Amino acid sequence: xxxxxxxxxxxxxxxxxxxxxxxxxxxxxxxxxxxxxxxxxxxxxxxxxxxxxxxxxxxxxxxxxxxxxxxxxxxxxxxxxxxxxxxxxxxxxxxxxxxxxxxxxxxxxxxxxxxxxxxxxxxxxxxxxxxxxxxxxxxxxxxxxxxxxxxxxxxxxxxxxxxxxxxxxxxxxxxxxxxxxxxxxxxxxxxxxxxxxxxxxxxxxxxxxxxxxxxxxxxxxxxxxxxxxxxxxxxxxxxxxxxxxxxxxxxxxxxxxxxxxxxxxxxxxxxxxxxxxxxxxxxxxxxxxxxxxxxxxxxxxxxxxxxxxxxxxxxxxxxxxxxxxxxxxxxxxxxxxxxxxxxxxxxxx
Amino acid sequence: xxxxxxxxxxxxxxxxxxxxxxxxxxxxxxxxxxxxxxxxxxxxxxxxxxxxxxxxxxxxxxxxxxxxxxxxxxxxxxxxxxxxxxxxxxxxxxxxxxxxxxxxxxxxxxxxxxxxxxxxxxxxxxxxxxxxxxxxxxxxxxxxxxxxxxxxxxxxxxxxxxxxxxxxxxxxxxxxxxxxxxxxxxxxxxxxxxxxxxxxxxxxxxxxxxxxxxxxxxxxxxxxxxxxxxxxxxxxxxxxxxxxxxxxxxxxxxxxxxxxxxxxxxxxxxxxxxxxxxxxxxxxxxxxxxxxxxxxxxxxxxxxxxxxxxxxxxxxx
Numbered sequence: 001x002x003x004x005x006x007x008x009x010x011x012x013x014x015x016x017x018x019x020x021x022x023x024x025x026x027x028x029x030x031x032x033x034x035x036x037x038x039x040x041x042x043x044x045x046x047x048x049x050x051x052x053x054x055x056x057x058x059x060x061x062x063x064x065x066x067x068x069x070x071x072x073x074x075x076x077x078x079x080x081x082x083x084x085x086x087x088x089x090x091x092x093x094x095x096x097x098x099x100x101x102x103x104x105x106x107x108x109x110x111x112x113x114x115x116x117x118x119x120x121x122x123x124x125x126x127x128x129x130x131x132x133x134x135x136x137x138x139x140x141x142x143x144x145x146x147x148x149x150x151x152x153x154x155x156x157x158x159x160x161x162x163x164x165x166x167x168x169x170x171x172x173x174x175x176x177x178x179x180x181x182x183x184x185x186x187x188x189x190x191x192x193x194x195x196x197x198x199x200x201x202x203x204x205x206x207x208x209x210x211x212x213x214x215x216x217x218x219x220x221x222x223x224x225x226x227x228x229x230x231x232x233x234x235x236x237x238x239x240x241x242x243x244x245x246x247x248x249x250x251x252x253x254x255x256x257x258x259x260x261x262x263x264x265x266x267x268x269x270x271x272x273x274x275x276x277x278x279x280x281x282x283x284x285x286x287x288x289x290x291x292x293x294x295x296x297x298x299x300x301x302x303x304x305x306x307x308x309x310x311x312x313x314x315x316x317x318x319x320x321x322x323x324x325x326x327x328x329x330x331x332x333x334x335x336x337x338x339x340x341x342x343x344x345x346x347x348x349x
Numbered sequence: 350x351x352x353x354x355x356x357x358x359x360x361x362x363x364x365x366x367x368x369x370x371x372x373x374x375x376x377x378x379x380x381x382x383x384x385x386x387x388x389x390x391x392x393x394x395x396x397x398x399x400x401x402x403x404x405x406x407x408x409x410x411x412x413x414x415x416x417x418x419x420x421x422x423x424x425x426x427x428x429x430x431x432x433x434x435x436x437x438x439x440x441x442x443x444x445x446x447x448x449x450x451x452x453x454x455x456x457x458x459x460x461x462x463x464x465x466x467x468x469x470x471x472x473x474x475x476x477x478x479x480x481x482x483x484x485x486x487x488x489x490x491x492x493x494x495x496x497x498x499x500x501x502x503x504x505x506x507x508x509x510x511x512x513x514x515x516x517x518x519x520x521x522x523x524x525x526x527x528x529x530x531x532x533x534x535x536x537x538x539x540x541x542x543x544x545x546x547x548x549x550x551x552x553x554x555x556x557x558x559x560x561x562x563x564x565x566x567x568x569x570x571x572x573x574x575x576x577x578x579x580x581x582x583x584x585x586x587x588x589x590x591x592x593x594x595x596x597x598x599x600x601x602x603x604x605x606x607x608x609x610x611x612x613x614x615x616x617x618x619x620x621x622x623x624x625x626x627x628x629x630x631x632x633x634x635x636x637x638x639x640x641x642x643x644x645x646x647x648x649x650x651x652x653x654x655x656x657x658x659x660x661x662x663x664x665x666x
Binding site: 003004090093124126127132135136137166168207209211213227228271272273274275276277279281282283 | 427429441481483484485486487488489490493494495496497510513514591592593594595596597598632633638651654655
């Protein structure tokens with residue numbers, strides 16, 4: 001060992017979903033030990049695994065139990081993925097079923113093949129024929145089955161269901177928050193409740209502003225909330241504070257919207273001509289809520305007490321998958337010990 | 350008669366080192382250009398705080414003759430904070446490289462570290478704007494996608510939105526001069542876009558190439574031209590979402606329409622760039638390795654959220 005080697009270790013208790021380990025360096029080697037399964041012989045469960053940066057994404061060399069003894073298995077998906085993320089990255093494109101978005105609250109999406117998503121994942125939908133008003137937007141999903149999931153959109157009033165289209169997973173959605181925090185519903189009243197397409201990351205006390213581009217007098221509507229609309233209602237540009245966060249995709253703001261024009265989606269035909277989605281964005285330092293989604297936090301200055309201080313969300317580390325469907329890398333409540341290694345030099349001969 | 354040639358009398362060494370290194374393809378670093386530049390003082394804490402007064406309601410109602418004073422207003426201000434972050438990278442050089450290599454390795458590694466640092470600065474600003482600016486999807490085009498290709502109508506709408514938000518323009522325009530093939534240029538906002546968008550501008554009837562400006566004062570290398578109230582700056586490193594449009598799944602270009610004072614770049618006193626050279630003597634018992642590194646401190650913040658738009662578009666069909 002010399003001064004340039006780097007080793008980081010840690011542990012976590014699995015929640016049964018992929019786990020991102022944020023690191024101050026991009027390791028060459030990453031290994032885990034499943035301490036919960038170590039002394040057991042549960043079929044298909046990984047006891048230890050190792051992965052290398054130059055392997056394909058999702059690859060891990062595992063030692064698993066076959067029920068009676070240990071066995072060595074290489075998996076090519078759901079293993080380890082070494083990540084340096086700062087630009088848009090998507091998963092594979094998946095075609096959707098013939099009738100794939102229902103007219104319902106919430107809208108339910110059906111894929112032609114297994115989508116491989118987990119609740120809380122972000123998905124880009126596009127090419128949604130006959131329901132273009134939801135197209136081109138990223139949504140946080142709730143998984144219903146291996147081929148269905150719901151999105152936070154009330155499509156019950158839409159003219160028809162979508163009859164074609166595609167989806168692809170946004171791999172690291174918290175990189176882009178608050179970008180893409182589009183509004184899918186607004187409840188009016190003495191305070192205003194806003195539902196967003198993706199988990200917003202805002203915190204109580206965050207100051208926000210709104211963009212509600214007018215497609216027509218009825219599409220999107222509620223121009224009184226639009227910060228860019230300097231009308232008689234907005235002598236001073238419309239801004240507000242988040243007063244509560246009822247859900248990861250909902251905020252309540254201190255805007256008395258009683259009497260405002262109702263919020264409404266445009267029609268599919270209007271969307272076909274090109275639309276801008278309504279947005280809610282933070283004022284000032286906007287990304288702290290988003291960064292809080294990453295644990296442990298990378299490069300966080302100490303003692304930031306003011307909501308919203310901006311950090312570059314670009315990060316690096318290793319994503320620990322849950323396995324390839326047969327070999328299980330981690331299961332709920334498993335205690336996983338991990339080690340990341342960056343050696344001085346790698347000899348290749 | 351026999352002739353002695355290089356075949357039967359080869360030179361002792363059949364190689365010559367070409368003088369100078371070949372150039373390295375490097376993008377234009379545009380995102381730093383329109384940023385307001387601030388510097389945090391040494392021992393100045395972790396966070397730079399900006400204050401912005403909230404406008405007061407104009408008193409347009411007559412006082413009348415009742416002698417009763419109207420209620421006063423409460424003066425408030427926006428607080429906008431930006432926390433400093435530190436970045437850096439290094440190269441470890443074995444001393445034998447420095448001693449034996451015929452090339453001035455330390456020199457060009459120093460140069461590359463400097464470029465990498467400025468490139469990081471620009472990428473951080475790019476991703477920050479991408480994650481923070483409000484979006485305008487182009488809809489003036491005819492390619493059948495959403496957003497459509499960028500058109501004069503879209504640029505006019507965005508300029509109108511910035512003007513309606515009372516944004517400040519950067520440049521006061523260029524008056525026409527008596528030079529063949531030139532035209533006056535309007536006072537302008539900045540428009541940071543991709544080099545892949547250049548054909549779109551070339552086909553735009555309101556486009557004026559930077560070479561057709563009345564003069565070349567204040568034109569910089571990455572400036573491609575002007576359309577309406579925008580001066581266009583292109584880079585191969587702008588923000589593009591591949592295969593992400595709503596209808597056709599085409600590439601979406603995230604172009605930044607920027608007014609003056611819309612965002613800031615902040616450095617820390619004495620830390621805007623640090624080049625660190627440690628000779629091998631510091632590296633261990635045998636002093637085998639030297640290191641070259643760069644560090645810098647940077648923070649960024651949106652100062653006027655309505656003075657900045659992410660103009661998203663696709664390419665024409």
